[in-house]
Amino acid sequence: MSSAFRKAAKSGQRPHRERAQPAARRRLGLLEKKKDYRLRAHDYHKKQNALRALQKKALDKNPDEFYFKMIRAELRDGVHIIKQPKDEVTPEQVKLMRTQDIKYVEMKRVAEAKKIERLKSELHLLDAEGKSPNKHVFFFDTKKEVQEFDIATHLDTVPELVNRVYNRPTIATLQKETLKGATDPAHLKKLAQQRKNQYDLLKQRIERERTMFVVTQKIQTRKDLLDKTHKVKVKKETTNGPAIYKFKFQRKR
Numbered sequence: 001m002s003s004a005f006r007k008a009a010k011s012g013q014r015p016h017r018e019r020a021q022p023a024a025r026r027r028l029g030l031l032e033k034k035k036d037y038r039l040r041a042h043d044y045h046k047k048q049n050a051l052r053a054l055q056k057k058a059l060d061k062n063p064d065e066f067y068f069k070m071i072r073a074e075l076r077d078g079v080h081i082i083k084q085p086k087d088e089v090t091p092e093q094v095k096l097m098r099t100q101d102i103k104y105v106e107m108k109r110v111a112e113a114k115k116i117e118r119l120k121s122e123l124h125l126l127d128a129e130g131k132s133p134n135k136h137v138f139f140f141d142t143k144k145e146v147q148e149f150d151i152a153t154h155l156d157t158v159p160e161l162v163n164r165v166y167n168r169p170t171i172a173t174l175q176k177e178t179l180k181g182a183t184d185p186a187h188l189k190k191l192a193q194q195r196k197n198q199y200d201l202l203k204q205r206i207e208r209e210r211t212m213f214v215v216t217q218k219i220q221t222r223k224d225l226l227d228k229t230h231k232v233k234v235k236k237e238t239t240n241g242p243a244i245y246k247f248k249f250q251r252k253r
Helices: 002-011 023-028 034-060 091-123 143-147 151-155 171-176 185-224
Strands: 073-076 079-082 231-235 244-247
Touching: 091 185, 185 244
Parallel strands: none
Antiparallel strands: 073 079, 231 244
16 A cells, blocks of 8 residues: 555656756766766776786786797787688699699590590591581583483482481392381481480580690699799790790700
């Protein structure tokens, strides 16, 4: 009952207002309240305690004390940054690593070359795109023979097979033997597309093998540059070949 009475009594009280800055001291800004003083005092004592702790740490420090971060870190724009360690390798180790790189690339290039040879043996490059067309020259004695010339009759085959550069049987062979393999146009078109895909794959592998060969030459050139012999660059490095250097001749014992 008493708590309820106190609440009811407070409801009728005057609202408490903090004293404002007097007009004569208005130039000094807002009048500091107790809560503002407490925040300012807490911040001040916190800084003083930190300074005392640093001072005590400096007094208690051992002059012979050593931390690795003393040499592994540096200050940049007020921030400590750990230095990245550098790989310390000898020239002999660098040559060995370059040799391993050459061996790896050469191994991949040889594997690619074997795949190219296998594809070439399967495709025979008979009707590959970009291949220079074969020439078949016929000789005649008179102009009349040239005008009456029929290539299908001359090759003894049907006109539908004249444009083929492989598997072009004669009429006698067609009469004696039955057709083997696919004859459906849709199936033939599918086989032609598969053959074209194989040629595209062969072209990509040839380009990859050539690129690996250039990379091998460039690695070997960089390995040779580790030699202290005087050298002069003769040709700049390009995308298709390494740089060419001329080394000073040294007589070997």
